[in-house]
Amino acid sequence: MQNTYIEKTKSNGYHIFIFSSYKTYEKIGKIIFNEPYFEVIETNPFAKKLEIEFFCDYGVTIAPTKTYKGNYTALNKNNIETIELKELQEILKDLKDNSKEFNILQKGNTTANNDFSITDQESLECIELLELNNIRYKVKNKKLLLWANDDTSKNGDYILNSYKILWNFKTNERIKVAKFIIREKGKLIEKKIR
Incomplete structure (x- = not known):
């Protein structure tokens, strides 16, 4: 090899x-x-x-x-x-x-349970906050995937977990949605998450 x-x-x-x-x-x-x-x-x-x-x-x-x-x-x-x-x-x-x-x-398994309900009010508020701040995301197979700036991968590195914390499943980093947006964009256009 x-x-x-x-x-x-x-x-x-x-x-x-x-x-x-x-x-x-x-x-x-x-x-x-x-x-x-x-x-x-x-x-x-x-x-x-x-x-x-x-x-x-x-x-x-x-x-x-x-x-x-x-x-x-x-x-x-x-x-x-x-x-x-x-x-x-x-x-x-x-x-x-x-x-x-x-x-x-x-095949198909991940190391953590990150399913969430797209109709859940807090999930909808997270999505609204991501859209307000122009953060790239998609919903796929009951998961909310996010990309950091300049990330060109097919699937985002971050998943919104059941505690409404973003989890990077490659580096094991956990970060709150608002802190992630501030880090990525330098500021936060606010819509409060409960």
């Missing part, structure tokens, strides 16, 4: 692309290996721990996407390498055996 296509992510992580037999993993969205090889990169107990995510049938942001926190950039122009299923299974077994823990997400 040394010669395959690799990208650097906005959070200084890496996306390493490979092809392999799909049938074996067709029901898996992704596998998350926490603290692979028992490495911890932060001593802060609230910091995100080092992890490796194996994406099978799960959306992933790729270059040349630009976001307000940084860009996804190609590190080389190599073709995506194909590996045998056996080699892929050995890699996944090694990660599983040498990680603190691992989680398998089935």
Whole structure:
């Protein structure tokens, strides 16, 4: 896998692309290996721990996407390498055996329950506030997705959770709607949320 296509992510992580037999993993969205090889990169107990995510049938942001926190950039122009299923299974077994823990997400699952009712008064007030301040959003599959300035990804990085807090499911950041708007626009055209 040394010669395959690799990208650097906005959070200084890496996306390493490979092809392999799909049938074996067709029901898996992704596998998350926490603290692979028992490495911890932060001593802060609230910091995100080092992890490796194996994406099978799960959306992933790729270059040349630009976001307000940084860009996804190609590190080389190599073709995506194909590996045998056996080699892929050995890699996944090694990660599983040498990680603190691992989680398998089935297709369509997310790591948090973020469904909300579009008819809920507070949700409608959040949408009105986003529209007043010209913040890009969409409602999809009972979720309210938002984009930060300069984010060109297909799906926004932020989801409005059931506590009416925006949750960035890639960085785990949580921020109130009003604070998010002020950060993005420099000011807030006000419509109070209860």
